[in-house]
Amino acid sequence: MENLMHLIQGFGVLFTFQNIAVTIFGAILGLLVGAMPGIGSLAGVALLLPLTFKFNPTTAIIMLGALYYANMYGGAFSSILIGIPGDGPAVMTLMDGYPMATKKNRPGQALLTSNLSSFIGGSIGMIILTFMGPLLAEFGLKFGPAEMTALLLVAMTSIGWLVGENPTKGILLTMVGILLASMGMDTLSGNPRYDFGSVYLLGGIPFVPFVIGMVGFSQVIRLMSERHQETKLAVSKLSIKESMITLHDFKRLLPPAIRSGFLGTFVGVLPGAGATTAAFMGYAVQKSFKSEEPLGTGAIEGIASCESANNAAAAGAFAPLLALGIPGSGTGAVLLGGLMMWGLNPGPLLFTNSPEFAWGLIASLFLANIITLAIAWGVIPFLIKILSVPTKLMIPVITVVCIVGSYSTSNSMYGVLIMFISGVLGYILNRTGYQTAPAVLSFVLAPLLESNMRKAFIISQGSLGIFVEKPISLVFIVILFVILLFPLIRLVLTKLGVLKVKEKV
Amino acid sequence: MEKLKSKKKISIMQVIPAIGILISLVFIYLGFTKYGFWDEFKGPKPGFFPIVVSIFMLVASLLSFFFSFKEKSVNWPLEDWILPLSVAGILIATFIIGLLPSLAIYVLLWLKKFEKCSWKTTLIVFGIIAAIVVGAFGMWLGVPFPKGIILNMISN
Amino acid sequence: MKKSILLLAVVLLIAASVSLFAQGTAETGSKSFVPSKDIEWVVTSSPGGGSDIYTRVISDIMNRKNLANGKTFLVMNKTDGGGEVGRLQVSRVSAGNIADHTLLTFNSGDHAPMLKNTANRIENFTPIAVMAVDKQLLYIGEYAKYKTFNEVLNAVKAGNNIVIAGSKGDDIATYEMLVKELGVSQNQIAFITNNATSDAITSVLGGHVDLVMSKPAAADQYVIAGKLTPVLALSETRFTGNLASAPTLSEVGPYKNIENPIWRGVVGPKSMSAEAADFWSNAFKAVAESEEWKKEYIEKYKLVPEFRDRAAATEYMQNFQKLTLATLGK
Numbered sequence: 001m002e003n004l005m006h007l008i009q010g011f012g013v014l015f016t017f018q019n020i021a022v023t024i025f026g027a028i029l030g031l032l033v034g035a036m037p038g039i040g041s042l043a044g045v046a047l048l049l050p051l052t053f054k055f056n057p058t059t060a061i062i063m064l065g066a067l068y069y070a071n072m073y074g075g076a077f078s079s080i081l082i083g084i085p086g087d088g089p090a091v092m093t094l095m096d097g098y099p100m101a102t103k104k105n106r107p108g109q110a111l112l113t114s115n116l117s118s119f120i121g122g123s124i125g126m127i128i129l130t131f132m133g134p135l136l137a138e139f140g141l142k143f144g145p146a147e148m149t150a151l152l153l154v155a156m157t158s159i160g161w162l163v164g165e166n167p168t169k170g171i172l173l174t175m176v177g178i179l180l181a182s183m184g185m186d187t188l189s190g191n192p193r194y195d196f197g198s199v200y201l202l203g204g205i206p207f208v209p210f211v212i213g214m215v216g217f218s219q220v221i222r223l224m225s226e227r228h229q230e231t232k233l234a235v236s237k238l239s240i241k242e243s244m245i246t247l248h249d250f251k252r253l254l255p256p257a258i259r260s261g262f263l264g265t266f267v268g269v270l271p272g273a274g275a276t277t278a279a280f281m282g283y284a285v286q287k288s289f290k291s292e293e294p295l296g297t298g299a300i301e302g303i304a305s306c307e308s309a310n311n312a313a314a315a316g317a318f319a320p321l322l323a324l325g326i327p328g329s330g331t332g333a334v335l336l337g338g339l340m341m342w343g344l345n346p347g348p349l350l351f352t353n354s355p356e357f358a359w360g361l362i363a364s365l366f367l368a369n370i371i372t373l374a375i376a377w378g379v380i381p382f383l384i385k386i387l388s389v390p391t392k393l394m395i396p397v398i399t400v401v402c403i404v405g406s407y408s409t410s411n412s413m414y415g416v417l418i419m420f421i422s423g424v425l426g427y428i429l430n431r432t433g434y435q436t437a438p439a440v441l442s443f444v445l446a447p448l449l450e451s452n453m454r455k456a457f458i459i460s461q462g463s464l465g466i467f468v469e470k471p472i473s474l475v476f477i478v479i480l481f482v483i484l485l486f487p488l489i490r491l492v493l494t495k496l497g498v499l500k501v502k503e504k505v
Numbered sequence: 506m507e508k509l510k511s512k513k514k515i516s517i518m519q520v521i522p523a524i525g526i527l528i529s530l531v532f533i534y535l536g537f538t539k540y541g542f543w544d545e546f547k548g549p550k551p552g553f554f555p556i557v558v559s560i561f562m563l564v565a566s567l568l569s570f571f572f573s574f575k576e577k578s579v580n581w582p583l584e585d586w587i588l589p590l591s592v593a594g595i596l597i598a599t600f601i602i603g604l605l606p607s608l609a610i611y612v613l614l615w616l617k618k619f620e621k622c623s624w625k626t627t628l629i630v631f632g633i634i635a636a637i638v639v640g641a642f643g644m645w646l647g648v649p650f651p652k653g654i655i656l657n658m659i660s661n
Numbered sequence: 662m663k664k665s666i667l668l669l670a671v672v673l674l675i676a677a678s679v680s681l682f683a684q685g686t687a688e689t690g691s692k693s694f695v696p697s698k699d700i701e702w703v704v705t706s707s708p709g710g711g712s713d714i715y716t717r718v719i720s721d722i723m724n725r726k727n728l729a730n731g732k733t734f735l736v737m738n739k740t741d742g743g744g745e746v747g748r749l750q751v752s753r754v755s756a757g758n759i760a761d762h763t764l765l766t767f768n769s770g771d772h773a774p775m776l777k778n779t780a781n782r783i784e785n786f787t788p789i790a791v792m793a794v795d796k797q798l799l800y801i802g803e804y805a806k807y808k809t810f811n812e813v814l815n816a817v818k819a820g821n822n823i824v825i826a827g828s829k830g831d832d833i834a835t836y837e838m839l840v841k842e843l844g845v846s847q848n849q850i851a852f853i854t855n856n857a858t859s860d861a862i863t864s865v866l867g868g869h870v871d872l873v874m875s876k877p878a879a880a881d882q883y884v885i886a887g888k889l890t891p892v893l894a895l896s897e898t899r900f901t902g903n904l905a906s907a908p909t910l911s912e913v914g915p916y917k918n919i920e921n922p923i924w925r926g927v928v929g930p931k932s933m934s935a936e937a938a939d940f941w942s943n944a945f946k947a948v949a950e951s952e953e954w955k956k957e958y959i960e961k962y963k964l965v966p967e968f969r970d971r972a973a974a975t976e977y978m979q980n981f982q983k984l985t986l987a988t989l990g991k
Contacts, residue, residue, distance in 0.1 A: 032641075144869030168568040172525055175562035179532055179555060185745070185778075186540075186551045188854050190829060192778050193540055193551050194532065199779060203746035221589060225582035271863050325882055326863050348886035393622070393630050396615045399592065400608050400634050408648045412750065413599060420596065424589050431579050432517055450554040455853050457548020459824050459870065546822075546848035649759070 007130050010359030013058060014367060022059050023364055026066030027372045031379075033067075034074020034087075058360055064338050065361050066368035069122070072275065072314045073372050076114040076307055081107065081386050082398055084216030084405075088276030089310035091211055091440050092283045096295060096302030104298045107384040109245045113300050114307045115376045116245075117257040121308030122369045124261030125268065125315025130362060134351070136316070137323035140269040145455035146466045148270065150476035152449040155281055157483050159438050159445075169434045177439035178446040180205050188454050200414050209406035209415040210422050210443065214436050217402045217423030220395055222430065227391040245300075253304035256286050264309035268316025271326065275310040275317075276444050282309025315365060322346050322358055516578035525566030529559040591615065603653030608638065694761060694936035696732040702764045703737050703751050705744025705771055706857060711795065711878045711962075713738065715925055716766045718958045719792070719948055726951065728944040732762075744771055745779050752785035756932035764789070764941065767928040769981065770830030776985050783978045786928040787938050790945035791969035791977055793959060795923040797835055798900065798907055799825065799872045799893040800880055802865040810893040810913050813871065814843070823850045826861035827874035835895055835921040836874065842916050862889070876923070877904060878962035895919050900963055924967070924981070926974055942971035 014020070055063065072089070079090040080097035093114060101107035128136065143151070159174055183194040184204025195201040245253075260282035267278035286295065286305035293299040320326040321336060325347030339346050351358050386394075406419035426436050460466035467473050532555050536542065540552030591611055598607035612634055616627040642648045702720060706712045713736075720734035739747030751765040767786070775781050799810065807813045813823055825836060836852045843850070853870060855861040858879040865873035866888060873880075873889070877900065883889040884903055891907035894900050897918045899909060910916045927945060929938060948954050949968035959966045969977055 141863065141867035144864055144867050146869075168565050168572060172522070172562060172565040172569055175558050175565060176525070176528075178558045179528070179562065182555045182558070187829065187856055189551050190774065190777075190833060190854055191540075191551060194535065194555065199745065199749055199781075202778065217592075221585050224585040224588050271860070320863075324863070324866065326859055347882035348888055349882060392620050393616070393626070395588065396612050397630065397634055397637075399588065400612065400638060403592065403595065403604075403608065404638050404642050404648075407604065407650070408642055411649060413596070413604075413651060416596060416599075420589070420592050423592075427585070427589075428517070429521070431581070432521055433576070433579075434521070446554075446558075453554070454547075454549050455864075458851050458853050460548070461546050461822050461848065461851075462544065462548040547851065 003131050003133075006355060006359045007363060009356070010361075010363030011366075013356050013360040014062065014363045018055075019059055019062050019364075020367070022055065022063040023066045023367050024371055024375075026063040027070040027368050027375055030067040030070025030368075031074040031077075031372060031375060034071035035077040058357060061339060061357060061361050062364040064335060065364040066371070068335055069311075069314060069365055069368040070372045072122075072311050073115060073118050073376055075310075076118070076303075077111065077383065080110045080114060080303075081383060082216075082394070082401075083219045084398065084402065085211055088207065088211065088274075088444060089279040089306070091215060091276070091437070092279040092306035092310075093303060094215060095283070095306075095437065096297070096299050098298075099296070100298030100300070100303065101384075106298075108380055109249060109300075110298075110303060111380045111383065112245050112377065113249065113253050113303045115373055115380075116250075117253055117260075117304040117308040118311040119369060119373045120254070120257040121261040121264055121310070121312035122315050122365075124258065124308075125265040125312035126362070126365055126369065128262075128265050129315055129319055129365075133319045133362075134323040136265075136269045136319040137326075140271060140320050140326075141324070142472060143270050144470075145452045145459060146470050147472045147476070148452040149449065149456050150467055150473040150480065151270070152445060152452065154476050154480050154483065155277065155284070156442070156445055156449060157480065159284075159441055166433060166435075170438050173429065173434050173436065174438040174442045177442035180210070180439075181443045181446050182450070188451060188458075205418055205443075206409055206415055207443065208409040209419040211440055212402050212406050213419035213422030213424075214426040214440055216398070217419060218426030218430055218436070220398050220402070221423065221427040223391055223395060227395060249300055252292055252300045256282075256289065256291075256301045256305040257308040259285065259289075260305045260307075260309035261312045264312030265316035267309070268313030269319050271320070275313040277448070278313030278316075279306040279310040280441055280444070282306045318362070318365070322350055322361070324348065325350075518573040518576045518578055519570060522566045522570035522573055525562060526570065529563040529566060532556070532559040533563070587619070599651060599653060601653050601655060603656050604650045605639070605643075606653070608634070694934065694940045696730045696762060696940075698758065698762055699733045699735055700729060700762045700764060701737060701759075702734050702766070703739055703747050704766045705739055705747040711858065711876045712766050712768055712770070712925070714878050714962070715792075715958070718954075719927075719945070722948050722951060722953045722957070723944060725953065726947065728947055734764075745775060745781070748775055749779070749781055751928075751930050752781055754930035754932055756934070760930045760932040761934055761937035763930055763933070765928050765930075766925075767978075768831075768925045769923045770828075770832075772978065772981060773834060773985050774830050776982060776991070777989055783928075783982050785931045787931055787933040788974040788978050789927045789929055789938055789941045789971055790949075791924050791926040791967060791974045792945065792949055793925050793964040794967050795876050795878075795925060795962075795964050796894075796896045796900075796920060797832065797874050797876050797923070798880070798891045798895060798904060799874055800865065800884070800889040800891050801872060802868060803888050804868050805865075805871065805890075807871060808892075810908070813892070814914065817843075817845055817849050822848065823872065824853060824870040825850060825872045825874055826853045826855060826864045826870040828855055828858040828861055831921060831923045832858075832874050835919065838919050838921055839895070839910075842910065842919055865889070876962070877964075881962065895921065902963065904963060924977070925964075926969075926978065928978075938971055942974075946970060 014023075075085070075087045075090040076093045076097060079085045079094040080101050083094060083098040083102075085091045085094050097110050097114060100110040100113075104110075159170075179194075181204070183201055184192070185195075185202060186193040192202050260278075263282055263285060264275075264278040267281055268275070283295070283302060283306040286301055289301075291299045291301040293301075295302040317332050321332050323346075325336065336346060389397075402419060402423070403416050406415040407413065409415050429436055456466050457463075467477055536552030536556035536559065540555075541550035542553050542556060544550050595604075595607045595611050598610070609631070612631050613627065616622045616630055617624070622630075643650060702716060704713050704716045716736055720736060723729050723734065737747075739750070748765065748767075748771065751763055754760045754763050765786070767788075772783065801808065807816055807823075817823055827833070827836060833852065833854060837847075840847055840850050853861070853864070855864070858873075858875050861870075861873050862875065862880065862883060864870050866883070872892070874895075880889050880891075884891065891900070891904050893913065894904070894907040894909045896909060897920050899905055900907065909918045911918045927941070929941065946968060949966065955966065958964065
């Protein structure tokens, strides 16, 4: 109740003409930048940070919040429309978003599903943040190296859901993703690893160019030989009315969006997990629930589960950021930098020392959430026109965007080279029946898993006991074994005749 | 006839798992010799995780390799390779004349010469790309594009 | 509509090319340097850490005192490859206007790993200034098992193992000095390297490790809030203010004090013109002499002010490099 009062006061701070104008401005910029491949929320916030210099601190921070938040919305746009994920979380959106827009011919609905789910997930995250922020932050602290290791192991098993019909190929590429991610500097020992003597490899393989190439550019190459068989969209489909989702669609998106909202908030609070992990876990969890259409073929549930999760995580990440001064992700770190530039030290004292800032920022997230939804909704009819452009004209456009996007992540041609190589590789692999999604996801999760696992072993002096002595970790280890042994148990039970054989699994 | 052929010849279906085997062996070798596997007190050394993963990969590669003989080889539309070739061209050209001119030349040649578009379409698409690249990335977001050897020599 | 887009694009292209050439011609005629565009300031560690705070305080003071001709500082955190990529990029900036508007926060904690892991050397940069010297402390969390450093030492003697969390670079070096002086093995007192001090603090707040090593700046908030308590000053003398309670190592037992002076400096790319380097060296000198610097940085974060100008900083950093390379056996 007390927190609600604070929040209302926060809105009081927010509702000046300038602040609202700035929120809208931030939301629009955030959407635009988020939609550009290569400029994910991290780079987006970092690039736009200087724009906030012109305002007073409260206004600046409100704008920053809006920017950050709208960025999370925008990331899905390029995924759904042109099949290039702009940032990590958008990889999962692509799995169903792109097929839904192109194969199912429902681009408007795909975008709207993504926006609505983002809104729902974000709202859940913010409400939890408002009422339980500091508590959540304390809970997040309980997740030390051992707990994170156990949780990530559980998360890794769900990559199994993504490997497709050919498991050996799926596992092969999962491992490739991990090995690629292990190249570069090894933080724990402070030594380079698998750098093969190259200073560029010392910095490892940059994620965004890798993803743009593996998932985006590889698709463009494939489009080459298909570019003359046009499947144009009917122009009548391009109005707001025609892009509306049906009540039935809404009923389909609601349960996964709500589930992922809670899950995403939880993941967002954990140290170092971030929106990509959240989106991925949201999607993986959805695999174990019923979807009307199979996931990966353009199912609304697929889009809803990951988009809701990543926005909830973005909101959840504010709990440790504001209450403890701990950035949960790279973007959080840049935001933290922005807050500190304004003389604000997020940390245990923020809520007592500068409540108007803290609550103003939280209130601005709420406002940004609503405004971004409205704006995104409004631009959908214009955006989906992109799909009616003939493929042969889209190819050079997307190619250039891939190049410029991967260049921009680190302002170096190294990014373009990585994009190019992973693109060709992705193309060859796709043609030969290898799914590239597992490689991309293991690339994100594996480094987290490895560093946490090694930290846990340093703490326990090389003993495995640490994973079962800690209660939270034990719970996840038990879940892990259940997941791993489940097929075996089912097999045994079926053989014994206890379980009936299902016709189709 | 075609099936017989693909069974006899080593195709891309075998090459990929073979590369997988090779990579995993390199990572395992370097892991043991250079980075170490297990420390008595500190647990995993830098090589531990990659080695474990490489072993899984080795197994998966071997399995894929054996399964691959049952698979049909895929066809490779030659047309597809034009795109990677042109991007490779852009990469090389960038070092000499800079990124923006390389992209401009690529877009114009692609649309006009390769796709045989009308001048009108070519210029419109060119304009849109220029607006995205120069307008949004370059001017608004302040991305500094590489200028290439020639321009760098002029400006210094 | 379509025509206007085209027109816009043409205008943009022309504008871009004009600005490209303008950059090329502007610096050929100039003798004394004044910033003519926004300054890109690269920091090779995460936001929130000590280097980041340091950078932002300086850029803020420069803005307020209008030392950079009214231009803005764009602080860029480039943490790839332990910061090596960011450092390499700065060292490779080719001469011209951009080189004169590029700064790099360069500390002992950046210099040492660079020497260890790469062939990059201080000769590839233009040293501009050394601003201050920093030191570390060991802290315990709220619910720590051992409340003082003596208890920690007793626990080690009793056969328990202790874990210290810290950041990269300097922290590792200081940790190695500490275990050597205490005469214990790196297994009895182990060290976990985190990407940033803030990650290390997270793990001690959650009670997952026993101690955290941090410079006063990054831990300040938590000390004020009572979440962290300093238990050992890694310094020749005690700190002041709310850190005064922490003893030095010689007060704890029959040991010598441990101090690993961490210098904080600034460099530019090698290709920076001499005029620009002089300009920046003077600007940093003005910051170092300002009241704001003393109040908002030195006192607040308990550092030792130690300004060295361009010439002195060059010598200082080269000397540091010689010593470090000698210990590395390179």
